[in-house]
Amino acid sequence: MTFRLGFVTGATPDKWARTWRERSKERLEVMPLTEAEQEPALRSGEVDMAIVRLPIDRDGLHLIRLYDEVPVVVLARDHYLSLADDVSLDELAEEQLVLPHRSGWTPAADQLAWPAMTEKDAVETVAAGTGIVILPMSVARLYHRKDVVHRPVRDLDPTTVGLAWAIDHDDDRTQAFVGIVRGRTAQSSRG
Known part of the structure; x- marks a missing residue:
């Protein structure tokens, strides 16, 4: 089975993808998405998770804020x-x-x-x-x-990037990837 991670233009999932590949036997497919594609890809199940640029409709989605962009x-x-x-x-x-x-x-x-x-x-x-x-x-x-x-541009608000996934697809695989993003080691427990 393949774990599919989407990422919006400009995001760089390489570090997290590399860690996933070191820790998991499951294949990881990384898919570029435009801002217009990010939410439909999540909701349709085309991707399991996505690094998205906010705002998105959070109804039915989990979201972890990652960083702000200038x-x-x-x-x-x-x-x-x-x-x-x-x-x-x-x-x-x-x-x-x-x-x-x-x-x-x-x-x-x-x-x-x-x-x-x-x-x-x-x-x-x-x-x-x-x-x-x-x-x-x-x-x-x-x-x-x-x-x-x-x-x-000093008087525009920053743009927030986050990691999103469907609430009904919150499983061990998504939590393993959340752990990687949050910097948990392979030996640490979720908590």
Whole structure:
């Protein structure tokens, strides 16, 4: 039987997957998921557990908060704000936001009608010198290019990443993985 762990773009399950493989004879399949796919994959049983980016509907799910991610703005390398250590939303008010931000924030400037695009496509658009995108730092690092920079946005709340699984699938396997994530040794008991 295979244990399936989903992980949202930017999350890095490698350390936990390596520990699972050292401790368990059961095969582990690690599956990348977009934010739009994370909750349906959990609810359909496509994955046994998932490292998710909040918010998600917690009804019927267990969730352990893992860490917070800093929101960053991705800018063309030659953008004047690339010289700053961090930026505020006010400083971004006249920019073109090429991908809607999860908070609903939109610059004050009239926005172009951008086509739907992935986070990677958005970074490529920014690299061409057209607009900005605000992403969790891990996603900005994943799609980093030499022609863009990212800077923390100081007045946006961080994004929380967590480990989620269906309440009706809370079994020894999921608890073994929870133990790994929480740093329990192979010899320690759950408690």
